[in-house]
Amino acid sequence: MISERDSETTFDEDSQPNDEVMPYSDDETEDELDSRQPTVEPGQNQINRETKERRETLKKDCSWQVKANDPRFYEQPQFKRTAFLCFEKSKYAGNEIKTYKYNPITFLPLNLFEQFKRAANFYFLVLLILQSIPQITTLSWYTTLVPLLLVLGITAVKDLVDDITRHRMDNEVNNRMCEVIRDGRFKNTKWKDIKVGDIIRLKKNTFVPADILLLSSSEPNSLCYVETAELDGETNLKFKMALEVTHRYLQEESAMADFNGLIECEEPNNRLDKFAGTLFWRNTSYSLDADKILLRGCKIRNTDFCHGMVVFAGADTKIMKNSGKTRFKRTKIDSLMNYMVYTIFVVLILLSAGLAIGHTYWEQQIGNSSWYLYDAQDFSPPYRGFLNFWGYIIVLNTMVPISLYVSVEVIRLGQSYFINWDLQMYYPEKDTAAKARTTTLNEQLGQIHYIFSDKTGTLTQNIMTFKKCCINGQRYGDCRDGAGQLQNHPEQVDFSWNTYADGKFSFYDHYLIEQIKSGKEPEIQKFFFLLAICHTVMVDSSDGQLNYQAASPDEGALVTAARNFGYAFLSRTQNTITISEMGIERTYDVLAILDFNSDRKRMSVIVRESGGNIKLYCKGADTVIYERLHPRNLKKEATEEALDIFASETLRTLCLCYRDISHDEFEEWNKKLVEASVATTNRDEALDKVYEEIEKNLILLGATAIEDKLQDGVPETISRLSKADIKIWVLTGDKKETAENIGFSCELLTDETTICYGEDIRQVKSAKVSTSLSSALLQTRLENQRNRAGSSTHSSLRMNEPFFQGSRDRALIITGSWLNEILLEKKKKKKKLKLKFPRTAEEEKKQSEKRRGAEAYKEQQQKNFVDLACECRAVICCRVTPKQKAMVVELVKKYKKAITLAIGDGANDVNMIKTAHIGVGISGQEGMQAVMSSDYSFGQFRYLQRLLLVHGRWSYIRMCKFLRYFFYKNFAFTLVHIWYSFFNGFSAQTAYEDWFITLYNVLYSSLPVLLVGLLDQDVSDKLSLRFPRLYVLGQKDLLFNYKKFFLSLLHGAVTSLIIFFIPYGAYLKTMGQDGEAPSDYQSFAVTAASSLIFIVNFQATFVCFQIGLDTSYWTFVNAFSVFGSIALYFGITFDFHSAGIHVLFPSGFQFTGTAPNALRQLYLWLTMILSIAICLLPVVAQRFLSMTIWPSESDRIQKNRKKYVAEQEWKRRQSAFRRGVSGRRSAYAFSHQRGYADLIASGRSIRKKRAPLDAVLGSSVTQGTDAHQT
Structure with missing residues (x-):
């Protein structure tokens, strides 16, 4: 039999084996076992000349050949490849694995090379090089070196720890022992010494060291039980079965040593469930498939021992092929953040160029005529301006945040742990907790527009x-x-x-x-x-x-x-x-x-x-x-x-x-x-x-x-997600009627829903009629669009007019065949090869235009379908294949530019999960393939509402607040240098002490804004679920966009103006308490820096500073970070301004005594208070007015949260009281209206409104109105 029985073909004696084979087993007599000579069975077919020719062709196509017990076979020239220069290497990998990246010699250079491939790190390396040029820099080298070393050091230590762990794991795996045929006998051999073609023996509860062909086992019929948890996460046992011929003749050690079969198979690949090959042994061929292969990483269970032949070793094994890089998914905020960093860089260049021009002008007008500014260097004003351009690139470098990406990764990591630790997403029946399998997509969970869900095992229990x-x-x-x-x-x-x-x-x-x-x-x-x-x-x-x-x-x-x-x-x-x-x-x-x-x-x-x-x-x-x-x-x-x-x-x-x-x-x-x-x-x-x-x-x-019953909580989950303006599409392989009625059961469809069909289900099963009609209607719209596009400007504006008029609750139900028909995805019939003369240039041009026209028609047809489907609140696609599931998701991504989420539980959902922006896997009855391919996983569909409406929404709000204030605090800090430039001849002098510039982003202002990104909540989790409409903020990108970015830039610019000019005006022609003028540069720098630290960190009651003002959810950690950052600033400042450290490092600490002297002046504190008040009072007023006069939905919910909590407590008490009432009446609470029982019993569908899609489309194209069929 095929796929359970050998496919055998007999060769002539003089023919050479050319393909791969694997044997199966059957009970045989002792005489047959002793003979060890495979006989030609009645079902075998003698190879004729035609088959020989076919084998010669296959030999050219199949390049992976493995011969048993013959090491010299692999020394042939065709099995060599050039590795480096003229050095040759065997194309067959050894079984030693190397998952580590570095060794003691290559760690430092290779790790630094990888880190400097990141644009931000390379940018600061260039700055460091520029700072080593005395004619350019006005900043000390450590202002850039310390933050850069901190970022590089943290990353390097993390990489080193990870790589040491990989070294230890590799050594442990490579030195495991296994029995291998050596010199005609089984001998203990290390895994790393196993080679392709070796015959090995495995015992119970041992791991498989390489991808091997199962030859025989101790079980009847050479069955072998394996556990594949290392491969796909599944703990249930799987069966593998050897070929009958190898089971029959390869039981003894001597037979194993004499075995000389040749396998020809596909090249090494990462498809765990696929294998195609042929075994040639003693003039007979045997078909091989995945059921006869034991993969590396499997564990032998319930089988005393088994024998196998190594087909793929080491890096060529399927598990190692799957350990490569997966497709990296980026969030919408990631892309926006990158563009904003590019924008900042452009602004930096423009500002530096403008200030350099200012310096050139100043040199021409003032600098050249000021004898006391002579520096003994005869540079022309334009050249001095050129040098100052690079000087300002260095001074203003903090506009491009070096710690931004590191901070974002820390926030995402923390948010992922919160998802993993959420006990309300724990499924006790299977001991399954929610798991964030990626740390890069959390905030995108708060921006989902479309959910694509499998039905079986996702909405239903998959317990048949x-x-x-x-x-x-x-x-x-x-x-x-x-x-x-x-x-x-x-x-x-x-x-x-x-x-x-x-x-x-x-x-x-x-x-x-x-x-x-x-x-x-x-x-x-x-x-x-x-x-x-x-x-x-x-x-x-x-x-x-x-x-x-x-x-x-x-x-x-x-x-x-x-x-x-x-x-x-x-x-x-x-x-x-x-x-x-x-x-x-x-x-x-x-x-x-x-x-x-x-x-x-x-x-x-x-x-x-x-x-x-x-x-x-x-x-x-x-x-x-x-x-x-x-x-x-x-x-x-x-x-x-x-x-x-x-x-x-x-x-x-x-x-x-x-x-x-x-x-x-x-x-x-x-x-x-x-x-x-x-x-x-x-x-x-x-x-x-x-x-x-x-x-x-x-x-x-x-x-x-x-x-297949619905899972618990599915109707409530779908209802909440729909209220959050998330459209749900169900993609299933079931019949249309089954899927439709499941839609009613889970409340995806309701009594008020008008259902439109791609095919009228009452027609005879020749779906060709209805699909052709639907195709014609979409074709009509396409032709109308083409006509309008060329008629007038007014008509062209109506090219994408809606299919439906009004705002009714509609759903679309289509089938896979209709989808293929509409999207022109039907398989083309193979045409017979015909001899044709070469085409002329004109014919080639016509053919090319025809292809382009067909492609444009197909694209427009696809867009029309997506427009049609997206106008419906819900879509159900029935009888669709895994490929079609992925195609539907890809179409919505392509034409709607919307954030998509796909959720499923089986292997047939993997393509869909990988295609969507976010993939969610459910640990179900169909194994762990979907979970292994997903970005997030949990045990039941009902947890999706909490993942999106709570964690997704919180992550989005937190990330947006973090980014807004991160940019704000950097602009407020950096732009002070620009205002100072107008008073120092645009000479690229800094407005702060060098050490303050060094530590501002690292210590003084990083922790409070980081904790906002980790802990902030505008409303509680219960209120987030109770009011799903709060989710809309993320869908519309309202909290972080270019408008918010430029507002942050403007806000930072205004703050920097206040920080600079209020102390400047206050210090102008003033006298301190000690009779000395406090308006020296160093005191001014301390005053501006202290004001900045207070403004970006502190909050007291409602007179708030920036971070505190937008922190809705205060904890002890938040308060400690704010006050701790301020205390840390003053502690380090007083230390760095002390005489002792100046004695030790006179060139590095030049603000000796500045902070103690300046901060004794009451005048200075009054100046700081005035700066802080002017910065924050408008913001406080704006927040107060927005919450009282123009409150957002979250503001209103926050204001009434005590009321909602009281209502919830009252309901809880009422339900507890009612449990004591007689149960005789409790049954009346099941329904207040007649249900569907009679309809189900009668065999009729429980749909209420039905309208063929053809009628709706026809009406919308010709009259612009809806047609419904009841």
Whole structure:
């Protein structure tokens, strides 16, 4: 069988092996094991000349060749590559891994090189070099060196610690021991000494050292149980199975030593679930796939030992290929912040140029004629101006903040920890906490416009329960009495007659059980037999119980249902399957398994019965099954009606069918299957094509209906997110009716919602008619747009007029086929190769114009679709593939420029999660692939509201406040130098002491603004959830944009004016208390610096300073940071101005005694108070007026927060009191109006308003009004 059984092809003796192979196992006699010579089985096909030619072609395409136990094989010239200059290196990596980046010699130069690749660090390095030029600099070298060394040192220490850890881990892994064939025997060898082609033995609970081909194991049929937690985070065991031939002949040590098989396979890649190759051994080829490969990082479980052949080693293994760099996501604020830094740099250059021109003019007018300014250097005024340009670049360098990016990363790291520590996002049932898997996207959580959600396992629990079925047109599963009425309290079916029954399974239709027991309905027997045989489930019965391991919860539910109804799947080998049919065990030969994938949407199995009859059994989605049915299926309409009824009850459906296959037809088809299965290029496409040939003229048996309940809190979460103006799209592979009714259940759709359809669901299943009509309507709009674009300016303004008039609550429901039709994504039919003469230049031009026109048409069609969908409050896309999910997200990103979030729980959601700006994974029933690919993860969908409305919103507000005030404090600090320039001849002199300039951003003003970015809250978490409209601020970018940036710049400029000119005016022609003038430069510098520190740090009551004024959520840490920063400033200033430190370092500390002398003057303190008051009073007044006259929504909520808390407390007390009242009346609280029970029981859809999208589009294009169909 294919994918469970070997695909074998026999070669002539003189042919050389050329491809890869892996063996499977089956029970054999001792004589056969002793012979160790693979015999040609009846199913094998002799290779003819045509096959030889094909192999020669494949040899050219497949360059990765591995030969067992033959080290000299890899010394051939074709396996060498040039590594450096003329030095050659084998293309096969050794098994020693190196995840570290540095060694003791390369650490310092390499780390510095990496850090200086960052623009900000390189900029300050250039400044440091400029400061070493005496003609340019007026600042001491340490003003730039100390902050730069601090930033570089912190980063270097972090990198060093990380790299030391990597060194230790690498040594521990590389020195692990493993048994490897050496000189004909198994010997203990270090992992780092393992090479490609080695045969190794692994024991229970050991890790797999490389990617290996499983040859045999201690388990029957050479099964091997592995745990893949290191690869994908999944802790449940997986099955791997060796090829039958290697299981049969490679059990003994001597056989392993003599094994000389050759593998040809794909080049090393990072696809964990894919592998394509062929094993050639003793003139026979065997197809290899991922089920026969053990990957590095897996752990052997429940298997005493196994043997394998190394295919990929070290850096070539799949786990190492996946450890490379992932796609880096940037936030909107990141991009804006970078542009603002560029803007600051441009402003810096312009200011420096303007001041340099001023100095040139001053030199010409005053400097040259002032003898006392002569410096013995005969430089011309223009040259002096040029030097001063660079001098001002140095003096004003603090406008470009060196610590900005470091501070942002610290804030994001802290916000990520808050998400991880949030107990209200902890899911106790699975012991799963919320986890921020990235630290770079937190504030973007507060700006989401669109959420794209999977349904199964995301909105629902993904715990599947078999509820109903339709067999031969008859529905089963409804709990009805003898009169045909639904029973309110039905009695559960007793399965005690079935020894294999699962005690957890429940069913209520006694009539179906009676039919099964009577054996009078062969179709019912075939139905459950199909469920028991058509699957890829593995069974473990080691503890005496049947424990099924299924690839998906759906498949597990169906096999469990068949087991309870008397058809129990017991065991399987590579080419057989054993089933208990009403207590009678029968074994069937499995000739082929045609596995499921997201494009096929079905799976089939071909089996040979004991009488020799060959049958194909198939199950899949109704859309693909109905296309392949025989025209004479009599129960097609009845089954279709049952499918619609099941879907209206939000049940998941599958169709079951079968067909008889003649022996000749199978033999002819099997030849094609064998060829496709050993193809080394495009194997999957070749197999799909072969599968299509046999899956036709099917006979419909019936359909299954599986229940998947909603998760707790989903309706409330969707309601809150909708109120936050977030549009939610559900992308699912389910039927339209199922998805629609789930939409009603989770309140994505309501009674007031007008639903528009891409296809009218009441039409016959030839969806071609409706999709073509919808395409034509969008085409009409496209043509109207083209006509208007060329007619007049007034008409061109209406090119993107809305599809819908008015502001009704609308939802759009479309299918994957309609999506392909509208977006022109249908697969093109392959055309036969035709010989054509070379085109002329004119023909080439026409062809090129035609392609450009088609591309423009396609792009406009896509934009029209996005415009249409985004006008709806909700969108449901049904029957979509993983590729289509990602495509829809990409289209919205492209044409709406909106921030998107994708959330899912399975491997089919990974593309969507990676495509969106934010990817969220749910730890569900389908493994950890979605979580491993996500940016954030948690256990239930309901936690999404807290992630966005609380953490996302807080992170956005905090980051915006931090950036505004970070820029503000830097402008206020730096621009003082400019005003001082007007009084020093534009000579690039500084207005502060050098050490103050050095420590301002590092110590004096960094902590308070940093804590605002970490701890600030405008409203509490409970109020954030209660009032979702607060979220809109982030969506509209209201808190940080270019307007806010320039306001911060202007605010900083005004503050710097006040800081400079008030002391300047106060000190002009004044006398201090001691009779000395306090207006010396050093006292002025201390006064300006002290005023600045107070202004950017301090708050007292409501007479606030900047940081405190916009800190809405005060803690002890905030207060300590403000007062501590001020105290730290004065402490360091007094120390640096002391006589003792001047004696030790006379050139570095020249403000000796300035602070003690200046700060004794009451006049100076009054000047500082005046500066602070003038700076802050207008800001206080503006805040007071905005909160009282023009309050924002958060201001109003903050004002009434005590009232809301009291209301919440009152409700809590009321609910506690009511719990003591008699429970007889409590049931009346369930509903105040009639529900959907009758509709569900009647089988009708629970939609209220229905309008075909075609009608709506047609009306909007021609008349500009809506058309609704009820």
